Amino acid sequence: MKRTVNVGLIGFGTVGAGVAKILLADNRPFQTGRHFEIELLKIADLDITTDRGITVPDGVLTTNVDDILANDDIDVVIELIGGYEPAKAFTLKAFAAGKSVVTANKALVAKHGDELFSAAKKAGVSYMFEASVGGGIPIIRSVMDGLNANTFEKVYGILNGTTNYILTGMARDGSDYADVLASAQKLGYAEADPTSDVSGGDALNKIVILARLAFGAALDLDTIYCEGIQNISITDIEYANELGYTIKLLAIAKRHEDGRVETRVHPTLVPSDSVMASVEDEFNAVEVYGDAVGREIFYGKGAGMLPTASAVVSDIVDIAAGITAGHPSNVERIIVNGDGPELIDFGELTMRYYLRFEVTDQSGVLADIARILADFGISIESMIQIGSDEVEHVHLGSAGGGHVQIIIMTHEAKEADMQKALSRFAELGSVNGAVQLMRVEEI
């Protein structure tokens, strides 16, 4: 006889409705050839009256979370409420009750991973989070299982669909950030409060999770450099394009030869003929570099009701298979509590840079800028001066009167040196406003 694995879902929002839809469907491809039967026993939400377009059997909906957490019949809890609390308290309570937990909660896993994985280990249960990174892309299990013969050197990618949708829209239509954001909000690609997406915070959570799996690094979110897309102008997108680059919000983690780990999130100039540059709209792409397999790229929808629900269901099935095979925990291989490598200070990193200055076009401005860069050992790879709607390559010091834009691409330079140069630029009377700085990756 088949063993039934009972599931309780907490959080009946968009993704929760997707999970319920898949679990309650007549056609359930994940059940083919299984020696267990997955049953959605309870759905808890504060709001159980709004119609989600899903027919839920009588007695399944509840407003009392303890109908799940204190229910001895339930083996697996799906936490889809998001945020830190009460998600964390519910998760710990589930573990303590011997229940495994599946989540899409990237913020919680990234911030409290050590505590949560430790608690799951102690309880001998599973804590799975495929849906927390890359939506429907099976990237977590690929890093943990499919590529487990590899030592990873790099994992990075476009991990936030909202910002990629906005950047793609700006580049395609030549529209301003604010306009594309407004239309993304209207279409449901951006939330009413888009802060966590556009600030890079969502991508930061995801790269922290990937760095834990790929490098065994338990990183502190607050120590990682994170910059969003709010200050990217269509001007920068167009100049980058002329230079052969496309601007993407990349989340990057690399292991250095000394074993330490580099992690950062920021708008990045990537070569326009790269696969990453071709990832458009709400799609995500993750590239991993393993010593055995070399480059691999995983591409798909990073968000949305059914893609995310697909990932949640695959985790439920894995846990059900584990439970019914007498091996309920999958967290042994997840490193916790700082046994892993150290984070490299952002200032220590070396990168190439794109700089855009708006200057009063008077004799000596270019010389002043070049002098400051030279003072910090930063060498210029190329320079373009743009004025009066035309783009022309100029020699240092050849500028006349009026207002012009100067675009500089540097050779590799140290971030700390670049920051010092930025402070010095701010002191130049001929430079108007902030200098636009973006980092370049030749991926």
Added chain:
Amino acid sequence: MKRTVNVGLIGFGTVGAGVAKILLADNRPFQTGRHFEIELLKIADLDITTDRGITVPDGVLTTNVDDILANDDIDVVIELIGGYEPAKAFTLKAFAAGKSVVTANKALVAKHGDELFSAAKKAGVSYMFEASVGGGIPIIRSVMDGLNANTFEKVYGILNGTTNYILTGMARDGSDYADVLASAQKLGYAEADPTSDVSGGDALNKIVILARLAFGAALDLDTIYCEGIQNISITDIEYANELGYTIKLLAIAKRHEDGRVETRVHPTLVPSDSVMASVEDEFNAVEVYGDAVGREIFYGKGAGMLPTASAVVSDIVDIAAGITAGHPSNVERIIVNGDGPELIDFGELTMRYYLRFEVTDQSGVLADIARILADFGISIESMIQIGSDEVEHVHLGSAGGGHVQIIIMTHEAKEADMQKALSRFAELGSVNGAVQLMRVEEI
């Protein structure tokens, strides 16, 4: 105490050496946090004297395959000899002895999948084959596990690195097929006898395996349309390019609404701005379309010593985890013996076509060609006539004397009708040699 899972490797060629290298290394990332220890106990090959650059402990190498197949200490057999026999006999012997088998043998799995999976089911052991498709790309486990909440509508891709390397080289350098093949052979990207690659046979094996997993279809290799790249000329690559297309060898499987399955392998015109068109050199890419996740693309190295070995090792680890958790078989979910959907006859399919004619440029030739197409209900989308090194769009019947090339792109037409039209073209005295026909996919 940790349980040791003992492994025996049959076939110490390139991939076998890669597997031995990973399993015998000091740094074994796949062992982190595991409650078992994988040990490579024996390596069998007829040649155990050639130096593979790997230090193998004393007593591991043997020329007697029964040191593995009849060895009670060995839990898992890795079959890396390729081909049908003796690989199949060894595999069945391993199953009968209660051993699970890991293979990279796409030909064997594609041709004898029903027999082998049935035998594994009967013996209650695992038969795993991640390395058989897409080299180091974890596509098998993604389709079987990571995306198991999905009903698949389509799976297709560039599944052969050798042919993609050749097509990329031809397009980049404007070189002939024979020249690029020769240089690929020199660099190790093509074998001395490249037939199974360039004929499409290797890609056919792989799409048959994917169709079994995605659609539960147990397909007969011999009934599937398969065409290689041997007849692609640089002329076609260039004309396709002018029309906005790139020629790739695609292996395609789709599920139709009536439940039947379409499967085919042939050179295909894909839009030059598609992700598939951007897959270059020896890389592979597989796109799957699932009802929950939508489009997902997996990109990476489809062959080579370490990428393929990476996939083999991930299977060994999965089997070891299963064995030590008391759940030794993974084949329950694999459908065997024609329980699955039926293959649609190739002639029934409808596609768009690229046709290239070399004609004697006399009045009425275009009219004759257009008449034949019209007779079979095939409508022309666009036409180009090329003569004397220039490309010009022409109207029907406007051609003068001499030899010219005519390129026609059709609207959707039925394959059987197109084949009938081809027979009729052969009867036209003004058409020289064979008509070049390629199929188009707007992916």
